[in-house]
Amino acid sequence: MNPATNSGRALPWALVTPALGWTLLFFVLPFLAMGFSSLTAHDGGGFTLSNYSQFFTNPAYWQAMVNSLQVTAIVTLVSVLLAYPFAWILAEQVPERWQRLALMLAVLPFWTSYVVRSYSWLLVLAQNGVINRALTDSGLFTEPVQLANTRLATITGFVHFFVMLLTLTIFANLKQLSPSYRKAAADLGAGPVRTFLHVVLPLTLPGIMVGAFLTFVLCIGDYITPQILGGNNELLMPQLVMMQIGRRGDFPLASALSIILMAIVTIAYLSCARWLKIERA
Amino acid sequence: MTAPLVDIRAVSHRFGQQTVLKNVSLQIEPGSYTILLGPSGSGKTTLLSILGGFVTPSEGKVLIRGEDCTTVPPAKRPTTTVFQDYALFPHMSVGGNVGFGLRMQGVDAATRAARAREALALVGLAAAFDKKPHQLSGGQRQRVALARALVVEPAVLLLDEPLGALDLKLRRQMQDELKAIQKRVGTAFIHVTHDQEEAMALADHCVVMNDGRIEDEGPPERVYARPATRFSATFMGESTLISGAVTEAKDGTITVATQTGSFSLPGTLPAGMAVALAVRPEHLVLGAAGGAIRLGTAKVSDVVFQGSFKRVLAASENDPALHFIARVPAAAVVQPGDIVAVSCDAGDVILLTG
Amino acid sequence: MRPSTVAKVIRIVSGLYAVAIYGFIFLPVGVLVLFSLQATSFPIPPFTGPSLRWYDAVLADTRLTSALVNSLLVAALSSAVAVTLGFLSAWGFARFTLPGSALLRGLITLPLTVSYLIIGMGLLVLFNWAGVPKSLLAAGIGHVVINLPLCFAIIYSQMGDHQINIERAARDLGAPEWKVLLLVTVPVMAPAIFAGFFLSMTFSWDEFVISFLLTRFDTTLPVEIWNLLRSGLNPKTNAVGSLVFAVSIVLVVFFELMLLRRKPA
Numbered sequence: 001m002n003p004a005t006n007s008g009r010a011l012p013w014a015l016v017t018p019a020l021g022w023t024l025l026f027f028v029l030p031f032l033a034m035g036f037s038s039l040t041a042h043d044g045g046g047f048t049l050s051n052y053s054q055f056f057t058n059p060a061y062w063q064a065m066v067n068s069l070q071v072t073a074i075v076t077l078v079s080v081l082l083a084y085p086f087a088w089i090l091a092e093q094v095p096e097r098w099q100r101l102a103l104m105l106a107v108l109p110f111w112t113s114y115v116v117r118s119y120s121w122l123l124v125l126a127q128n129g130v131i132n133r134a135l136t137d138s139g140l141f142t143e144p145v146q147l148a149n150t151r152l153a154t155i156t157g158f159v160h161f162f163v164m165l166l167t168l169t170i171f172a173n174l175k176q177l178s179p180s181y182r183k184a185a186a187d188l189g190a191g192p193v194r195t196f197l198h199v200v201l202p203l204t205l206p207g208i209m210v211g212a213f214l215t216f217v218l219c220i221g222d223y224i225t226p227q228i229l230g231g232n233n234e235l236l237m238p239q240l241v242m243m244q245i246g247r248r249g250d251f252p253l254a255s256a257l258s259i260i261l262m263a264i265v266t267i268a269y270l271s272c273a274r275w276l277k278i279e280r281a
Numbered sequence: 282m283t284a285p286l287v288d289i290r291a292v293s294h295r296f297g298q299q300t301v302l303k304n305v306s307l308q309i310e311p312g313s314y315t316i317l318l319g320p321s322g323s324g325k326t327t328l329l330s331i332l333g334g335f336v337t338p339s340e341g342k343v344l345i346r347g348e349d350c351t352t353v354p355p356a357k358r359p360t361t362t363v364f365q366d367y368a369l370f371p372h373m374s375v376g377g378n379v380g381f382g383l384r385m386q387g388v389d390a391a392t393r394a395a396r397a398r399e400a401l402a403l404v405g406l407a408a409a410f411d412k413k414p415h416q417l418s419g420g421q422r423q424r425v426a427l428a429r430a431l432v433v434e435p436a437v438l439l440l441d442e443p444l445g446a447l448d449l450k451l452r453r454q455m456q457d458e459l460k461a462i463q464k465r466v467g468t469a470f471i472h473v474t475h476d477q478e479e480a481m482a483l484a485d486h487c488v489v490m491n492d493g494r495i496e497d498e499g500p501p502e503r504v505y506a507r508p509a510t511r512f513s514a515t516f517m518g519e520s521t522l523i524s525g526a527v528t529e530a531k532d533g534t535i536t537v538a539t540q541t542g543s544f545s546l547p548g549t550l551p552a553g554m555a556v557a558l559a560v561r562p563e564h565l566v567l568g569a570a571g572g573a574i575r576l577g578t579a580k581v582s583d584v585v586f587q588g589s590f591k592r593v594l595a596a597s598e599n600d601p602a603l604h605f606i607a608r609v610p611a612a613a614v615v616q617p618g619d620i621v622a623v624s625c626d627a628g629d630v631i632l633l634t635g
Numbered sequence: 636m637r638p639s640t641v642a643k644v645i646r647i648v649s650g651l652y653a654v655a656i657y658g659f660i661f662l663p664v665g666v667l668v669l670f671s672l673q674a675t676s677f678p679i680p681p682f683t684g685p686s687l688r689w690y691d692a693v694l695a696d697t698r699l700t701s702a703l704v705n706s707l708l709v710a711a712l713s714s715a716v717a718v719t720l721g722f723l724s725a726w727g728f729a730r731f732t733l734p735g736s737a738l739l740r741g742l743i744t745l746p747l748t749v750s751y752l753i754i755g756m757g758l759l760v761l762f763n764w765a766g767v768p769k770s771l772l773a774a775g776i777g778h779v780v781i782n783l784p785l786c787f788a789i790i791y792s793q794m795g796d797h798q799i800n801i802e803r804a805a806r807d808l809g810a811p812e813w814k815v816l817l818l819v820t821v822p823v824m825a826p827a828i829f830a831g832f833f834l835s836m837t838f839s840w841d842e843f844v845i846s847f848l849l850t851r852f853d854t855t856l857p858v859e860i861w862n863l864l865r866s867g868l869n870p871k872t873n874a875v876g877s878l879v880f881a882v883s884i885v886l887v888v889f890f891e892l893m894l895l896r897r898k899p900a
């Protein structure tokens with residue numbers, strides 16, 4: 001069939017081997033090394049399960065996971081709820097010729113440096129930042145309010161990022177929808193509200209699920225945002241992992257915590273898996 | 282006759298700078314099967330969108346059952362559309378799709394299911410009720426789209442190139458079914474196509490469109506036998522066109538002078554008027570023993586065997602601009618390069634002024 | 636008319652909502668840029684008038700400028716490697732039937748579903764054991780790991796049957812395999828290759844945690860900015876952040892224009 005297939009198996013393997021090799025050497029092997037490391041003791045002893053048992057017995061570690069899951073769940077939910085209407089407005093209310101520009105503007109801060117984005121929220125939320133200044137100047141409050149170094153600050157920073165990301169993916173979803181679905185619904189007597197509820201929303205739901213999953217994965221593994229905005233008042237999992245490396249050089253415990261974090265993501269993936277596959281007519 | 286079911290009055294439409302419909306008026310009778318036939322860009326699909334309420338015309342009015350529907354949204358008017366890509370909702374079952382319009386009307390679930398089943402039975406798909414659209418073939422999806430549009434009992438059903446996505450054999454088969462279903466339900470169908478065979482097979486009333494205007498309309502037999510314009514003479518079936526001018530008009534007979542001779546024909550046009558004579562391929566006679574109208578000799582340029590007949594193309598030796606298209610029996614002996622006499626009967630000549 | 640009233644209400648509510656979201660999105664960036672332009676030692680209100688003092692300070696800071704060069708270097712090189720490996724493997728998988736193809740493709744895209752933190756941790760543990768020192772090269776290797784699946788996925792998804800037929804036509808006309816690749820496949824796939832490279836560049840340019848874990852003395856810009864942050868609110872951070880933002884915008888606008896220019900064809 002394909003003329004090149006006759007020339008032997010060497011060429012195709014030569015093409016795919018570098019990528020496969022890289023993935024095996026720098027992704028699979030490190031993961032195995034991390035798995036192995038997680039089963040050793042920090043002080044150089046032999047095989048042990050203590051790194052894992054610590055997680056389940058030490059309430060501080062356990063709490064970090066609970067915090068992470070709570071923050072991630074809130075961030076994912078709030079981001080989807082804020083981004084969906086926004087994407088809908090961009091896709092349906094903004095005139096066609098301005099849509100590209102409107103979307104580009106909506107995600108422009110997405111392209112600032114990740115570290116800088118969290119830092120700029122600190123400028124807004126700090127004790128002497130913009131919001132507190134506005135609150136005290138207006139006379140609503142006499143004392144500055146504690147906004148930075150709180151869970152609310154972490155969530156705000158995350159939501160800011162994921163609203164942009166989800167607006168992009170949901171917008172693409174809405175635009176991919178064939179206009180004849182909407183026309184057909186209107187033709188059969190559905191008004192704008194029912195067209196949305198019965199046709200547009202169910203058809204974009206798989207896309208929302210993909211976006212929400214992406215949000216979950218990126219959010220639960222992020223170190224920067226909670227570290228800069230949340231401070232050390234309450235720890236999230238990535239902060240806990242980094243703390244083991246930074247302060248104590250405890251690679252085995254850090255490895256075990258990373259693997260537990262990854263297991264959570266895998267469980268999330270498996271539970272959404274049927275949503276992430278899409279049937280198309 | 283009572284008032285027409287659909288009355289399109291002097292509708293024009295522009296997309297930006299481009300005028301796609303120019304002062305179109307058309308009436309549709311109840312229970313009729315109307316075909317809008319034309320090449321792409323002729324405005325036929327825009328006209329259908331205006332009927333369906335998806336486009337509001339720049340000028341003019343649309344009356345359905347005597348009511349002004351020009352600005353009424355699709356949901357509120359007694360029309361439904363079968364879309365070119367069917368637009369079946371992929372997340373609903375076939376039954377859910379067909380029942381959708383009834384659900385929007387607030388019909389209860391049991392009645393809805395019963396009526397959806399009836400509609401599916403009408404199109405021969407009773408067994409598909411619980412399937413998803415992606416499990417059906419193209420022809421089956423087309424039928425579901427038809428059932429979905431019919432179940433709400435519209436006054437007018439609009440079909441936008443409904444057979445365009447099907448292969449030739451299936452298309453011919455669906456044609457017959459569409460016609461049979463239309464006769465059974467008695468709803469007026471308005472169907473857009475660029476396929477003239479489809480038009481001739483289906484239409485009670487055929488509307489030929491070109492460049493935003495209606496060129497010709499009437500029963501397909503009439504449009505074929507007596508096309509009103511050059512365009513409809515060549516778009517709905519082929520014709521040989523001979524240009525000329527009226528030189529004499531007397532007692533219901535005119536004389537038309539062309540580069541290949543002068544002919545007397547029945548007619549009442551004034552002298553000096555430019556006209557064209559159109560002759561259908563099956564009416565041209567090749568060879569010495571021919572009809573009364575002698576069209577000179579021509580050199581055969583191409584012979585195409587088409588099964589039951591041969592299609593012959595020949596260039597006139599008298600008029601370099603004139604190319605004959607003739608149809609001869611499959612057994613006839615004719616080859617490229619042959620010089621043949623061409624003629625026809627006076628009764629088969631179509632006199633065109635447009 | 637009722638429907639038009641509904642439409643009007645929807646329009647007004649939509650407008651207000653859009654303004655609110657745009658406000659939320661631009662608030663921190665606006666504050667960042669605004670206070671980078673004041674001369675005082677703290678980037679806090681009230682705003683005391685424009686000054687480029689802190690931009691001068693940034694450009695005079697060799698640690699920051701060399702970190703910037705490092706970042707660009709790591710981004711460009713790691714993206715080049717990622718897009719090359721991604722393209723070759725996408726071509727291999729799209730054109731030939733290989734045993735276990737679906738599984739192997741899954742393996743290549745697997746890193747997409749794993750947090751950068753975990754990828755960085757794994758490499759840190761491995762390099763620590765293997766005795767590989769922390770360096771920009773180590774960070775670059777990590778960046779290829781995160782960007783290779785992205786490049787592969789983008790390019791693989793764009794290699795349709797249409798492209799296969801174009802290549803067949805070239806072979807049919809006598810082109811040897813390497814000429815097919817160079818004269819047909821690469822030009823035809825150029826938009827996908829470019830998109831993969833551009834996205835990799837931005838991800839690598841912005842990546843923090845892998846660089847943080849795998850570099851020591853010479854480091855990338857995000858890590859250097861992180862070091863600045865330890866001193867709290869600092870107008871120099873505002874200035875460098877604004878500069879990064881400006882560079883990113885120029886890149887994005889450039890990318891948009893490239894895309895728009897291709898479209899009408």
